[in-house]
Amino acid sequence: MKKKLRLLVQQALESAITAGHFQPVDPLPSIVLETPKIAAHGDFSTSIAMAVAASQKRVPREVAAIIMDHIEDSGRMLSKMDVAGPGFINFFIARDRWYEILKTVHDEDKAYGTSQIGHGKHVQIEFVSANPTGPLHVGHGRCAAVGETLAAILKSAGYEVEKEYYVNDSGRQIRTLGESVFIRYQQLLGKNINIPEDGYQGGYIKDLARILIDQEGERLLDMSEEEAITLCAGFAAGKILEEIRQDLEAFGVSFGRWFSEQHLYDSGAVGDVIQDFKSRDIVYEHDGALWFRAKDFRDEKDRVVVRSNGLTTYFASDIAYHKDKLERKFDRIIDIWGADHHGYVSRVSASIEALGYSKDRFRVLLVQLVNLLRDGKPVAMSTRAGEFVTLKEVVDEVGLDAARFLFLLRHYESPLDFDLEVAKRESNDNPVYYVQYVHARISNILKKAEERGYKDIYWDKDFPGLINLPEEIQLIKLMARYPEIVEQSALLMEPHHIPFYLKELAGTFHAYYHDRNKHKVVSDDAKLSAARLYLVSAIRIIIRNGLTLMGVSAPERM
RNA sequence: GCGCCUGUAGCUCAGCUGGACAGAGCAACGGACUUCUAAUCCGUAGGUCGCAGGUUCGAAUCCUGCCAGGCGUACCA
Numbered sequence: 127m128k129k130k131l132r133l134l135v136q137q138a139l140e141s142a143i144t145a146g147h148f149q150p151v152d153p154l155p156s157i158v159l160e161t162p163k164i165a166a167h168g169d170f171s172t173s174i175a176m177a178v179a180a181s182q183k184r185v186p187r188e189v190a191a192i193i194m195d196h197i198e199d200s201g202r203m204l205s206k207m208d209v210a211g212p213g214f215i216n217f218f219i220a221r222d223r224w225y226e227i228l229k230t231v232h233d234e235d236k237a238y239g240t241s242q243i244g245h246g247k248h249v250q251i252e253f254v255s256a257n258p259t260g261p262l263h264v265g266h267g268r269c270a271a272v273g274e275t276l277a278a279i280l281k282s283a284g285y286e287v288e289k290e291y292y293v294n295d296s297g298r299q300i301r302t303l304g305e306s307v308f309i310r311y312q313q314l315l316g317k318n319i320n321i322p323e324d325g326y327q328g329g330y331i332k333d334l335a336r337i338l339i340d341q342e343g344e345r346l347l348d349m350s351e352e353e354a355i356t357l358c359a360g361f362a363a364g365k366i367l368e369e370i371r372q373d374l375e376a377f378g379v380s381f382g383r384w385f386s387e388q389h390l391y392d393s394g395a396v397g398d399v400i401q402d403f404k405s406r407d408i409v410y411e412h413d414g415a416l417w418f419r420a421k422d423f424r425d426e427k428d429r430v431v432v433r434s435n436g437l438t439t440y441f442a443s444d445i446a447y448h449k450d451k452l453e454r455k456f457d458r459i460i461d462i463w464g465a466d467h468h469g470y471v472s473r474v475s476a477s478i479e480a481l482g483y484s485k486d487r488f489r490v491l492l493v494q495l496v497n498l499l500r501d502g503k504p505v506a507m508s509t510r511a512g513e514f515v516t517l518k519e520v521v522d523e524v525g526l527d528a529a530r531f532l533f534l535l536r537h538y539e540s541p542l543d544f545d546l547e548v549a550k551r552e553s554n555d556n557p558v559y560y561v562q563y564v565h566a567r568i569s570n571i572l573k574k575a576e577e578r579g580y581k582d583i584y585w586d587k588d589f590p591g592l593i594n595l596p597e598e599i600q601l602i603k604l605m606a607r608y609p610e611i612v613e614q615s616a617l618l619m620e621p622h623h624i625p626f627y628l629k630e631l632a633g634t635f636h637a638y639y640h641d642r643n644k645h646k647v648v649s650d651d652a653k654l655s656a657a658r659l660y661l662v663s664a665i666r667i668i669i670r671n672g673l674t675l676m677g678v679s680a681p682e683r684m
Numbered sequence: 685g686c687g688c689c690u691g692u693a694g695c696u697c698a699g700c701u702g703g704a705c706a707g708a709g710c711a712a713c714g715g716a717c718u719u720c721u722a723a724u725c726c727g728u729a730g731g732u733c734g735c736a737g738g739u740u741c742g743a744a745u746c747c748u749g750c751c752a753g754g755c756g757u758a759c760c761a
Contacts, residue, residue: 160700173703176741211704212741299761415759433759440761468688469756494689539689543696552723555710559723571720626698640725648720684723
C-alpha cells in the first residue's frame with residue numbers, strides 16, 4: 127500500500143518536472159511517507175514539497191499543490207488528498223482498499239511480513255562467543271536473544287544468514303582454567319594447596335574436578351604438572367562448552383558453526399597473518415614485542431600482537447578470525463559483543479582495513495549490560511568470586527518466553543533492568559503475557575466458532591460491508607504496517623521494534639475484544655460472524671509471526 | 685585526561701534515520717466480569733525532552749560546549 131503510494135508520488139514529481147512546472151532536481155529526493163499520529167492528517171503524509179521548495183525558490187504549499195495535481199491515481203487508491211500545515215500532503219486511502227490487506231495476511235499466512243529487501247545478500251552474525259571458562263550469565267542471554275532474533279529478522283527480510291559462535295579455546299584463560307581445576311582436583315584428593323587469586327573460584331570448578339576424579343582417578347597426580355594442567359584444561363573447556371551449548375539450545379538459540387580459536391593456530395592462520403603484516407610493514411618491533419600499526423588505520427594507538435615473551439595476544443587470533451570470515455565471501459559480517467568490549471571495536475576495524483577489506487562490511491553491535499533485579503533491588507553478583515546468576519537459572523525461574531521477550535523489548539544500546547519478579551508476574555506490566563494472551567484469546571474464539579458450526583475461515587465479497595466499524599478499520603491499518611516494521615528492524619538491525627509493535631497490536635485488539643456487546647465475533651448472524659472470524663484470525667497470524675521471529679511461543683490457551 | 689553508550693511523565697522505556705499540538709506500560713486516583721478467557725478494558729492526572737548555544741521553513745532527533753551516570757582506555761581475555 128505504502129509502496130504503491132510512494133510510486134505515485136514519485137511519478138507525480140517526475141511528470142511535474144517534465145511538464146515544466148519545476149526546475150529539474152538532481153538527484154531526485156527520496157519520497158518519505160509517514161503514518162501521521164493524528165487521524166485528521168490522513169493515512170500517509172509526505173513532506174516532499176518542503177524538501178523540494180527550497181531548490182525551486184517556491185512556497186512549499188504551492189509546490190505541494192502542483193505535485194498533487196500530477197498524481198494519477200488510476201487504481202483509485204485514494205479517497206482524498208490535502209495540503210496541510212506548512213506544506214504536508216496528506217493522503218487518505220479509500221476504505222475499500224484496506225480489505226486487500228486482510229486478504230494478503232491470510233494468503234501469505236506464515237510469509238506475511240517477509241520481504242526481499244536483502245536481495246539474498248550473505249550476512250554472517252557472530253554472537254555470544256563466551257569463553258568456555260564458566261557458565262553463561264544473563265548478559266550473554268541478552269546477546270543470545272538479540273543475535274538469534276536479528277538473524278531471524280534478516281532472514282525473513284530476504285538475507286542469507288549464517289550464525290556462528292567463536293570459541294576461545296586457546297590461550298592463557300584456558301590454561302588458568304586448567305590450573306584452577308587441577309588445584310581443586312588435588313585439594314579433593316587431600317593436598318593442601320590454595321587456589322590463586324586470579325584463578326577461577328566458582329563452585330562449578332570443584333564439580334568439574336569431582337567428575338575428573340570419577341573418570342580418571344588419581345592418575346593425574348603422577349603426571350608432570352604441565353601435562354596434568356593441559357589435560358584438565360581440555361577436559362574442563364570441553365565440558366563447559368557442552369553446557370553452554372545445552373543452555374543456549376534450551377533458550378532456543380542455535381548456531382550453524384562453532385569456530386575454534388585453536389584451529390586458527392593449528393592451521394597456521396595466525397602465523398600467516400603475522401607474516402603477511404610483517405612483509406607489508408604493517409607491524410613493527412618495539413620493546414621486544416610486535417606491534418600492529420593500528421594508528422595508521424584510525425585506531426587511537428598501536429596494538430600488540432606478539433608479546434615480548436613470544437606469546438600471541440587474543441587480538442592476533444582475532445585478526446586471523448576476521449580474515450577467515452571475510453574470505454568466506456560474506457557481504458557483511460556482524461559481531462555482537464557485550465558493551466564492555468567496546469574498546470576493541472576500533473582495533474578490529476583497523477585490522478580489517480589493514481587486511482585490505484572495506485570496514486563497511488564489518489559491523490559491531492554493542493549490547494549494553496543487564497542489571498538483574500529482584501523486586502526492584504539489585505541482585506549481588508561478582509564474577510571474580512564466581513557468584514553470579516546464570517542464564518539457565520533465570521530461564522528456569524521466569525521461563526523462556528518471558529526472558530526472550532524482555533531481553534528484546536529494549537533497544538540493545540540501552541542498559542536493561544531485568545526484574546525477576548516482574549518477569550514472572552502475570553499481569554499488564556509483563557508484556558509477554560499481554561501479547562500471548564491475544565493469541566490465546568483468538569484461538570479460543572476460533573474454537574468456540576467451530577463448536578457452533580463456523581468451521582472454515584474464508585473471504586467473501588460482502589465482508590467489506592460487515593467489517594466497517596472504525597475500530598475494525600483501525601485494526602486493519604495496524605496490520606498493514608507489520609511488514610514495514612520487520613523491514614525497518616532488518617535495515618536498522620534493531621529487533622526491539624517487533625515487540626513494541628506487537629504490544630500495540632495486542633492493545634488495540636484487547637480494546638476491540640472487550641467491547642463484546644458491540645462486536646462479539648461469534649454470534650447468530652452467520653455472515654457477520656464469518657467476517658469477524660476472518661478479521662481476528664488475521665490478527666492471530668501476525669501475532670504468531672511476530673512472536674516466532676522473537677523465539678517466543680504463541681500459546682493456544684493460557 | 686581521552687573514547688563509546690545513555691540522559692524524554694514519579695518508575696521502566698518508545699519516538700518511524702529532521703516534521704504538524706511529545707507517546708506507551710507501570711505506579712496514583714475513579715470505574716467495568718450472568719457474555720468468545722478480567723493474564724483484560726474504560727476514564728482522570730502527570731513532561732522547561734539533562735543545561736546552553738547553533739544549523740533551517742521546522743530540532744527530543746543534526747552540530748558545538750558544558751553537566752550527570754555507566755562502560756572502556758594492558759605486552760588480560
